[in-house]
Amino acid sequence: MTENGLGHRERVLNVDTMNPNVKRIEYAVRGPIVQRAVQIEKELKEGVKKPFTEVIKANIGDAHAMGQKPITFFRQVIALCVYPDLLEDEKFPEDAKNRARRILQACGGGSLGAYSASSGIEVIRQDVAKYIEKRDGGIPSNPDNIYLSTGASDAIATMLKLLTSGEGKTRTGVMISIPQYPLYSAALAELAAVQISYYLDEDKCWSLDVNELRRAVKAAREHCNPRALCIINPGNPTGQVQSRQCIENVIRFAAEEHLFLMADEVYQDNVYMEGCQFHSFKKVLFEMGSEYSSVVELASFHSTSKCYMGECGFRGGYMEVINMDPEVKLQLTKLVSVRLCPSIPGQALLDLVVNHPQPDEPSYATFIKERTANLHILSEKAKMTEQVLNTVPGIHCNPVQGAMYTFPRLTLPEKAINAAKEKEQAPDMFYCMKLLEETGICLVPGSGFGQRDGTYHFRMTILPATEKLKIVLEKIREFHKRFTEEFS
Amino acid sequence: MTENGLGHRERVLNVDTMNPNVKRIEYAVRGPIVQRAVQIEKELKEGVKKPFTEVIKANIGDAHAMGQKPITFFRQVIALCVYPDLLEDEKFPEDAKNRARRILQACGGGSLGAYSASSGIEVIRQDVAKYIEKRDGGIPSNPDNIYLSTGASDAIATMLKLLTSGEGKTRTGVMISIPQYPLYSAALAELAAVQISYYLDEDKCWSLDVNELRRAVKAAREHCNPRALCIINPGNPTGQVQSRQCIENVIRFAAEEHLFLMADEVYQDNVYMEGCQFHSFKKVLFEMGSEYSSVVELASFHSTSKCYMGECGFRGGYMEVINMDPEVKLQLTKLVSVRLCPSIPGQALLDLVVNHPQPDEPSYATFIKERTANLHILSEKAKMTEQVLNTVPGIHCNPVQGAMYTFPRLTLPEKAINAAKEKEQAPDMFYCMKLLEETGICLVPGSGFGQRDGTYHFRMTILPATEKLKIVLEKIREFHKRFTEEFS
Incomplete structure (x- = not known):
């Protein structure tokens, strides 16, 4: 001693x-x-x-x-936002300057160094909503349903956190694919929520069979309270792209089994195979009619880290929530406010992804x-x-x-x-x-x-x-x- | 129906x-x-x-x-990192370019868009360690003890998460000052850890009295397991600056009561009152001799959001851990790796804070x-x-x-x-x-x-x-x- x-x-x-x-x-x-x-x-x-x-x-x-090289336009705009003296520089195209001015105007004190609202800068949430509307053939998207995030991981972990409650046999169970991206199992372990594994069918190109979902949820109901179903499409680590029919079946299953749907769609631009096409869960849900679109709860996730831009280091992302209880939305806003806000350079980069150069703008061709x-x-x-x-x-x-x-x-x-x-x-x-x-x-x-x-x-x-x-x-x-x- | x-x-x-x-x-x-x-x-x-x-x-x-306006040098370097074409631009000073080149060299593929190691870019962790050594009059700091973070909030919440265990009377209790910064109570509520309140003395300029810590921990031991003591110095929301003597007393108390110390020092440059001076917990701990410095577990936190820079939007920060169990460090590294890494622009900005222009460099005078x-x-x-x-x-x-x-x-x-x-x-x-x-x-x-x-x-x-x-x-x-x- x-x-x-x-x-x-x-x-x-x-x-x-x-x-x-x-x-x-x-x-x-x-x-x-x-x-x-x-x-x-x-x-x-x-x-x-x-x-x-x-x-x-x-x-x-x-x-x-x-x-892989960064998209020139994206980096030009961010550089202009970071160091606005460059707005006087003739080397930068006008459309990049316009985007930068618009972003800075939406920042506190006109600086990327100010905090934003916890759910993200309002102008950017509006741009995200417009992007989703266009992607989904005009199905409306409400900026109030958009929460910007620190990459997609942050938003996914936050949603799982909101969903977790109960003890013993009433503990929240969450269905995840096997193979899965281990963020899911890690977040569930941290929350002491129950992982419900459903297997993808390797013999059929890693496709998802609703019968397997049924098997998994039935078995799980013996020992926990299944409340959410997570889908990764296009798939990580398995690289499959879900058919429209499969997504419809999954939505119907979620509705029948009263499950909250989480659609991880961060690879939405990464579709390579002929005959394959990306269908967002949101779009399919709304095309299935109001019987489904008015009741099925859905959160979908996107990120600046993948697709053609690959800007992982900026930690940009968003989540759109559909049919979320308004009181829960208030709770969600409170929860994210404790961490103040997602990185502003990441928010700005996300804005460029969802609002890229248009055909009449000078940077369009290069972009x-x-x-x-x-x-x-x-x-x-x-x-x-x-x-x-x-x-x-x-x-x-x-x-x-x-x-x-x-x-x-x-x-x-x-x-x-x-x-x-x-x-x-x-x-x-x-x-x-x-x-x-x-x-x-x-x-x-x-x-x-x-x-x-x-x-x-x-x-x-x-x-x-x-x-x-x-x-x-x-x-x-x-x-x-x-x-x-x-x-x- | x-x-x-x-x-x-x-x-x-x-x-x-x-x-x-x-x-x-x-x-x-x-x-x-x-x-x-x-x-x-x-x-x-x-x-x-x-x-x-x-x-x-x-x-x-x-x-x-x-x-408040951003520090010119910081924004110049970040703009150079974001859009490296600017490295050819004569408008930017050489020291800014050198810093940018050094940061980019430490990034995957030479891009801010790559992920870093989960604990942060190694070169930056080394710079943080050097900064701490200089600040603390030469007391060594090991880069392996530095974890970069998304602001300080992220690291504080992570430490509280690591510390929380047990049920009922063995549930982790954490001592926080009243008044407090509500990140602490929010994180403890989320973790269902027990908040142990100790009151600052308003009549004595919000100073901390160790007798009050004793009262609080004694009462808490009846119903939980007190395991950590959180200090905010300089104080938020109360604006007090702790004396060296007070810090010594707190460290002695933590050692006696076997508590993990968490020192929130994000306002370390914000000391205004004559006669007041910032003393880091790390420095005081080591000056108290190896009896203390070899046993007291300490995590201290810093951020790019406050001080003279106020770059909140970049969400940069770091934590230094002292006497942390090596196995727990592995667990900590695993835990932070699930979120991949802190924002790279935030890490780069932190690097400039801890490695700012030196007297022989062209940007020094302006800085x-x-x-x-x-x-x-x-x-x-x-x-x-x-x-x-x-x-x-x-x-x-x-x-x-x-x-x-x-x-x-x-x-x-x-x-x-x-x-x-x-x-x-x-x-x-x-x-x-x-x-x-x-x-x-x-x-x-x-x-x-x-x-x-x-x-x-x-x-x-x-x-x-x-x-x-x-x-x-x-x-x-x-x-x-x-x-x-x-x-x-």
Whole structure:
């Protein structure tokens, strides 16, 4: 014991005393494999010899990090907003200046440095509503239903928080797809809400079967109170695009089972496959008539981080709520006000996404060229990824219809599965870790997203630049062959 | 009932079924009075006649909204980062360009649009550590203990989340000052943690008495498990600056009572009163010797939103943790990774705050001039606010030693208190609402921050431009006189 009597006692905050819900969280997209990748990068810098010279991070949908260039117009407007002296600069086009002036006028004191209303700058919420109306063929959107957010993750976690209540058998259950994006399981773990898994059908291009939803909700009603159904469309990590018919079935199911619908539509521009088309849940809901559109509660989410812009770092996003109880909306506004407001540069960037240059404006041609090019390249890479991976014996890959990922299935030799068990690793974690150590390619094991027992996958983004993606796919091909031989 | 049988049933999500913890949250800084202020602004725009022509929002520490200008250097660097074509522009000084190049080099793909590590960009965490070392006279700071955040609120809420566990009598209790900044009570309500109130001593310039901490923790141990002590220094809403001796006493108390210390130091540059000085908890802890510095767990918080810069909209901030369990640090990293990363423009701005122009750099003179001017004006306004308010019979105002607020005490006539009760309003809410309707001045009632029973206050920022602040103070003086007469 020391003089003050404090001695060698336990810490106030340790793993035994900390929040147990936080301990239960898993988030594979930035999990152990990514931490090891960062370590390897440091080792490379320090001159440690490896069988490769760089780590290629295909673990996360981070377009700019993979070399995609920002949309010129977007960055011009934000620079003008940040440093308004540039409004005098002739190098900047007039439409960019007009947008910047309009945004600044809507900011407190004409500065991006002021707080906004907690639900976001009103002018921007109006622009979002107009964008949604146009996207959905004229179905009205009310700015009062729009809440700007810090990326989509923030709004999704906030909605799940609002929905969680009860204890034991009355505890809120939330239906999420398996495979899923692990934000959902993480948020539910943190809230101690019940995760209700429904499986996507890998044999049918990861499509959603309402019978599987029925099975899942029926089983869940035995032990919790199912209150919400989350859909990711286009799919993450599975890259499927839902048909209009499927969305109708899901909405009907939600209505019948009295579930709040959450539609994660952050990849709404990322549709590559011919014959596939993005249908927003909002649009389909309203086209189904007022019997549905007047009762089904829906929140849909969008973000500046994906699509053709890939501006993840700005943390911009919005949520639109439909049929939300007005008193709950007040509670929602109060809840978000505690964090003051989403980042204003992120709000400004979102405004440009929903209110991009028009045909009569000077920046239009360049904007369209850049947007088309970005989407075209993604589309090519989606096809290439599917084609190359499907030439590898032991890898089966569904078409990448949309989003930014492939989630191929791996056939792993029994010996590899046993070797993984010995290391207390999931077999696909064992596989991905070995791939990382041998090739420098960083993928996320399927076990981080959930998958049917006894199946193994990885998630890979299609974002590396075309030439690099070719190399990545080639290296995966070689590795898989080697791996299969080693463990046969 | 309609054809599909959905009929007029209750919503899935309504005030009875929603998260009860969220319902319990109160956040006065953006509460009913601010909502009414926004409404009045709309009415003014629509031409409704009022006894005033504009609403003056002195309810929130939002410097730019009140006319404070951004620091030129900061905005130049951010504009360069946002739109790197400007790096070729001769109008921008070399030191701004160097900073921008350094930040971009640390970003994925050289773009602010890429995600960063979840704890923030490494170079910036290193700069933060250097800043802290310099501020604290050389006491070492480790970049691995720095977590960048979305403003300070985000990091504070995250720490409270980590600390919360147990049920019933073992539920985590957290000590917060009364008056407090309502982020704390809101976060505790959301987590269903127990708020342990300790009262600041209004008669001694809102100073903190350790005997009061002892009383509070002793009473709390009867019904919960006190695990953390939160301090705001300089104080919000009370504007006091803690003495070195007081901080030592608090640290000794935390050590004795085995409490995790949370030091909210976002106003560290906002010290106006002669004889007052900012002492960081970290520095005092280390100066107390290893008996304390090796055991007391501390998290301290800073932000880009206050001080001389007032860049609230960028949502930049950081937290430094001392003596945190390494396993808990891993859990913390995992927890923040679910939200991917703080806004990159916010991180970049924070970097400039902690790594501002140096004497040998071309932007130094302007930077120092702007910073000094901002702090000087705040200091003048702090003195003016105290002086004018103390000339009003029935208002008593402690010196505004630091931060950005005054929290004067109101003597309200019995009749006014009864009139408020009839309206089911707190008496100071009744007062502030009437002030708003009659003068357009928006303040926050003391009841939103907590106060001793039977006392009444309001919080007012000192941020309106000097000429406007004079008018505001004059109008409050007149109003208070009128109000006292009306209810006497």
